[in-house]
Amino acid sequence: MEILSWSPTSQGSSITNGTDWKRPYSYLQHAERLLSHDVDDHYRIDCIINLNRAIDHRVKLLAALYRFKKIPVLGKPEKLLDMLGYFGVARPAMLRELSSVRNLLEHHYKAPPPLQRCQELAEFTWYFLKSTDYLSTSVLEDFVLYPSGVKFSEKYWLEVTYGPSSEWVCSIRGRVPADFVGDESTDGWAILASRLEREERLSKDCALNDVLEKRGGHENDVYIVADVLVDEQAYKDITDLYFSVL
Structure with missing residues (x-):
């Protein structure tokens, strides 16, 4: 319909209660402190786990606020991370990569990524949180x-x-x-x-x-x-x- 090509402007929003949206930043800050004292593999392992916690906490908050699974689009993906990408909320590729690294560390005892790679993942986590702060505080x-x-x-x-x-x-x-x-x-x-x-x-x-x-x-x-x-x-x-x- 032609009218859908008109320009959208925000009209009204509800402010979310509480400070749940801030919690992921504590995990991110802890991960960054670990990287600044990169003594051995255990520091990077803990870093990856905390980065994953930061992203997982934010994704679950968004799911609770927006109830993506109830959006009446029959062709949408089933997995939450895929839905974030499908609706343009976030790009899920890096989220899946970070989660897979965490799973490797916890279940298969693989060595953690090198320091530079961990720093890249920390930067991505920061970007993901910043880009979804508004979504997490105002619906x-x-x-x-x-x-x-x-x-x-x-x-x-x-x-x-x-x-x-x-x-x-x-x-x-x-x-x-x-x-x-x-x-x-x-x-x-x-x-x-x-x-x-x-x-x-x-x-x-x-x-x-x-x-x-x-x-x-x-x-x-x-x-x-x-x-x-x-x-x-x-x-x-x-x-x-x-x-x-x-």
Whole structure:
């Protein structure tokens, strides 16, 4: 649907409670202290284990906040790390590598990576934590779509309520062109309107021509409040928009 090419802007978020998002940094700092006193293999072994704990703690927090498995995209990966990559939250390749190194150390008694490699993994861990700090402290509840290139518009806008707080059920409201709303589903969308008003009714308390001239709109423009049923690809598009705002 063309409207999905509009530019998304954050509308409202809920602030998470507690300081769980800070905990991974204590593991990271401990790992960095171990590397600064790299006496023997045991220091690097403990370093890798603590880096893995830092990432594992953050991944579990994100899973609790966003409930990725409930996102209604049938084709999404089953494993959590793969889902983070699928929805653009993080690149899971390095996460899997760090986890596999930890498993080698604990279960097969392999030598740890050299110091330089451990330092690279520590830097990646820092980057991963920093890049997901906002996701861990503020959960987006809704966002607004404006025509591309326009940050705010009186003419057209569409507020999308979507995310874990709404159980990943999508609803919309906004002022859109008349051809946005039809009698049948379009491009995988089915709009279940609970309120639908034409521009004439919206403008009944003022001069219609003045309103249209000011907004650059059309008398058949529509104000809509609706629940939305979409197919798998459309849900993926909406979810990508959701995480692109964060």
